[in-house]
Amino acid sequence: xxxxxxxxxxxxxxCSSSSGMMMGSTKSVINTVMWQRxxxxxxxxxxxxxxxxxxxxxxxxxxxAEEVRAAAxxxxxASWGELKxxxxxxxxxxxxxxxxxxxxxxxxxxxxxxxFVKMKFDRRAVLAAGKGEDLKxxxxxxxxxEDSDKRASYEKTNSSDVNVPMWTCECGAKNSGKFCSNxxxxxx
Numbered sequence: 001x002x003x004x005x006x007x008x009x010x011x012x013x014x015c016s017s018s019s020g021m022m023m024g025s026t027k028s029v030i031n032t033v034m035w036q037r038x039x040x041x042x043x044x045x046x047x048x049x050x051x052x053x054x055x056x057x058x059x060x061x062x063x064x065a066e067e068v069r070a071a072a073x074x075x076x077x078a079s080w081g082e083l084k085x086x087x088x089x090x091x092x093x094x095x096x097x098x099x100x101x102x103x104x105x106x107x108x109x110x111x112x113x114x115x116f117v118k119m120k121f122d123r124r125a126v127l128a129a130g131k132g133e134d135l136k137x138x139x140x141x142x143x144x145x146e147d148s149d150k151r152a153s154y155e156k157t158n159s160s161d162v163n164v165p166m167w168t169c170e171c172g173a174k175n176s177g178k179f180c181s182n183x184x185x186x187x188x
Contacts, residue, residue, distance in 0.1 A: 011105035081119025
């Protein structure tokens with residue numbers, strides 16, 4: 001894989017996120033395949049829509065884990081971190097942010113050099129390099145695992161109290177802004 005003297009892949013992540021100017025407009029999806037120390041492999045899908053965070057986890061079989069690892073090695077996914085995308089600054093929209101990319105983490109054969117490295121990649125750079133079919137193949141592989149619908153766990157949380165300080169109005173409504181959403185009173 002690329003120019004890396006690695007022994008094995010320990011983590012593969014695909015992420016896509018966008019955020020607007022309004023509070024709670026963040027949307028993101030992160031798919032991560034993680035090889036655990038106990039030998040198990042999981043696929044975790046995290047979806048954030050505004051203040052709602054949903055997390056799904058699948059336990060991969062040995063065959064599925066090997067299929068993911070072999071596919072990443074075959075398409076030389078570690079080299080994607082070296083690809084660069086030059087964006088025309090005239091086309092950048094500063095009030096709306098979008099991120100599409102991911103990363104791949106590798107253990108080195110010689111830990112004295114570094115125990116592991118995490119290579120981040122930009123989806124646009126991968127597509128510009130003509131590796132769109134490889135990217136689609138990996139995304140389809142993860143989607144196929146998700147479609148098996150044999151989730152090990154599912155968790156849904158409201159993260160508004162984590163990301164934004166909440167306050168309770170005299171009328172009893174919980175709020176995060178400067179004014180009460182129920183009665184319009186100013187935050188104390």
